[in-house]
Amino acid sequence: xxxxxxxxxxxxxxxxxxxxxxxxxxxxxxxxxxxxxxxxxxxxxxxxxxxxxxxxxxxxxxxxxxxxxxxxxxxxxxxxxxxxxxxxxxxxxxxxxxxxxxxxxxxxxxxxxxxxxxxxxxxxxxxxxxxxxxxxxxxxxxxxxxxxxxxxxxxxxxxxxxxxx
Numbered sequence: 001x002x003x004x005x006x007x008x009x010x011x012x013x014x015x016x017x018x019x020x021x022x023x024x025x026x027x028x029x030x031x032x033x034x035x036x037x038x039x040x041x042x043x044x045x046x047x048x049x050x051x052x053x054x055x056x057x058x059x060x061x062x063x064x065x066x067x068x069x070x071x072x073x074x075x076x077x078x079x080x081x082x083x084x085x086x087x088x089x090x091x092x093x094x095x096x097x098x099x100x101x102x103x104x105x106x107x108x109x110x111x112x113x114x115x116x117x118x119x120x121x122x123x124x125x126x127x128x129x130x131x132x133x134x135x136x137x138x139x140x141x142x143x144x145x146x147x148x149x150x151x152x153x154x155x156x157x158x159x160x161x162x163x164x165x
Contacts, residue, residue: 005042005138007115009126011055012047012103015062019097022068027129029090034072041067042138043095046106046126060103064145068094101145109144113137 008026010018018024024043026033037043045063049055071094076087109116114134116122125131133141 005133007044007133008130009046011049011052013051015045019063023092024095025090025092031091033130034093039070060105061141062103064101064142065095065097068096104144
């Protein structure tokens with residue numbers, strides 16, 4: 001099966017939990033979007049905000065990695081996430097995250113990415129929570145998130161996505 005590339009839209013605080021736990025979760029824990037993905041597919045998280053609903057606007061790519069296997073698995077969030085229907089039971093995929101990745105703003109890439117080029121309404125498609133990317137877009141984003149040795153980039157807040165967060 002051919003390798004595909006995905007972009008999930010999730011606020012930064014949830015991305016950090018996923019990176020720390022080695023997983024991706026999209027669309028409020030829905031199973032179907034995760035089942036479309038295959039082992040070794042590329043995956044990028046884009047975070048419009050630091051947290052929901054009123055977090056600081058970010059508009060950054062915040063994590064990048066590869067799907068570790070073909071398993072889609074369900075977890076319980078425990079009593080803290082209990083609602084009228086019981087426990088919140090989201091579906092997830094294991095991801096081998098690039099822990100050296102640096103959060104990267106989308107704005108400088110708008111003219112170069114297939115999914116944003118010549119599209120003033122590029123953000124509208126992100127409302128779906130998960131979109132398929134072209135290989136070109138995935139590789140461009142991945143390269144931007146991996147600075148060359150010795151390269152310095154202007155820091156905006158806490159740009160390095162690490163396990164310590």
